Amino acid sequence: MDPIKSEILSDLTAKSDKPLLNTNLKKYHLNEGTLVVRSNSFYFANVEMFEGSLSKKVLIDISVTSPSFYMLVNINKSTCYLTYHPPGKYRKIAHEGMNTIILINFKPDWFMYRCRKMPEFEIILSSYYNRTNKKINLTQVSIPRRLIKLLNSSIFNGVDDDGYYLIDECIDKYYSNIKRKVLTTIYQQDSASRIKAYILANFTTSKVDSASKLAQNLMLSIRTMDRLSKMAFGLPVHEQVIKLRIEYAVELLLTTDKPIKDIAILCGYKEPHYFSRAFKSYVGEIPKKLRSTHPSKDYLSGKNSHYKP
Numbered sequence: 001m002d003p004i005k006s007e008i009l010s011d012l013t014a015k016s017d018k019p020l021l022n023t024n025l026k027k028y029h030l031n032e033g034t035l036v037v038r039s040n041s042f043y044f045a046n047v048e049m050f051e052g053s054l055s056k057k058v059l060i061d062i063s064v065t066s067p068s069f070y071m072l073v074n075i076n077k078s079t080c081y082l083t084y085h086p087p088g089k090y091r092k093i094a095h096e097g098m099n100t101i102i103l104i105n106f107k108p109d110w111f112m113y114r115c116r117k118m119p120e121f122e123i124i125l126s127s128y129y130n131r132t133n134k135k136i137n138l139t140q141v142s143i144p145r146r147l148i149k150l151l152n153s154s155i156f157n158g159v160d161d162d163g164y165y166l167i168d169e170c171i172d173k174y175y176s177n178i179k180r181k182v183l184t185t186i187y188q189q190d191s192a193s194r195i196k197a198y199i200l201a202n203f204t205t206s207k208v209d210s211a212s213k214l215a216q217n218l219m220l221s222i223r224t225m226d227r228l229s230k231m232a233f234g235l236p237v238h239e240q241v242i243k244l245r246i247e248y249a250v251e252l253l254l255t256t257d258k259p260i261k262d263i264a265i266l267c268g269y270k271e272p273h274y275f276s277r278a279f280k281s282y283v284g285e286i287p288k289k290l291r292s293t294h295p296s297k298d299y300l301s302g303k304n305s306h307y308k309p
Helices: 110-115 119-129 145-154 160-204 213-216 224-232 237-255 262-268 272-283 286-291 298-300
Strands: 006-013 024-030 033-041 045-052 058-064 069-072 081-085 090-095 097-106
Touching: 045 090, 045 160, 058 097, 069 110, 069 298, 081 119, 081 160, 090 237, 097 110, 110 119, 119 160, 145 160, 160 213, 160 224, 160 237, 213 224, 213 237, 224 237, 237 262, 237 272, 237 286, 262 272
Parallel strands: none
Antiparallel strands: 006 024, 024 033, 033 045, 045 097, 058 090, 069 081, 069 097
16 A cells, blocks of 8 residues: 555634634545545544545554554444554554544543443453553444434534533433343353253153244244254254254263163154164264164264264
8 A cells, every 4th residue: 555645635613602622633645435524522532433435445554552442333224333452553444435434542541430330341441541452342223314424524524512412411321222232142142051951851752842932932933943053053943953862872872771762752752764864974884774783882972973972
């Protein structure tokens, strides 16, 4: 990339009975396109907005000279996230296409006081307090388009009080959304654990044969049940039940002398023929052949099969 050429375009001024924003515009000419940067200084934060249409992605080097809190707002996606940066050099990516990004660099004392009663921010607040030498990003969340539009249109063209109230509202909206997301994650993890316990306790019974009845018993939709099952096992419910049944069947085949018909019933299959077909599909051979050709010690160690007890 060629060295960036910058040009001060203008200083925005207007008559007002409130303090005016100290706004500068800079234009950067790149091989990949043009990038316009607006910057403002508030008593509580420094704000920059990057706008441009690029023919391909551009790497932007950023130097942070002291521990800092940033909020990055993606205008195009209506998302934002908070981050803590210790001193150092960082590289950001401006992606191909239209980019409109607002970067808010908070004054640390103001930010720590403002967010002192927000426990979801504790990890970045303590990182600053302890001077942690590691960048930390909090979760990216959506924020209202109304607020995004106001930030985009007003924060660089209004007055100082406007900027304060807009950014203050951004912090509150971000906090409420990240808190809601944390609560949702906790609920999903609890629900996934509940499904896991139920499946492990009942995979050999008829309680798991019907997806609709199982979902009804768990008070979930089939779609939600499968999504939570993937969180718990990595597989949808039906596939996980088959996996557990066949793995249990392998163990019984190689460690007991029980007839195959009895093993099928113990594993939840009422029809031996259906059991043999499901077994072959999963293992690659029928139950009788597995029992006669594989020593139990080698097979159960996972050397020759999908099964790993």
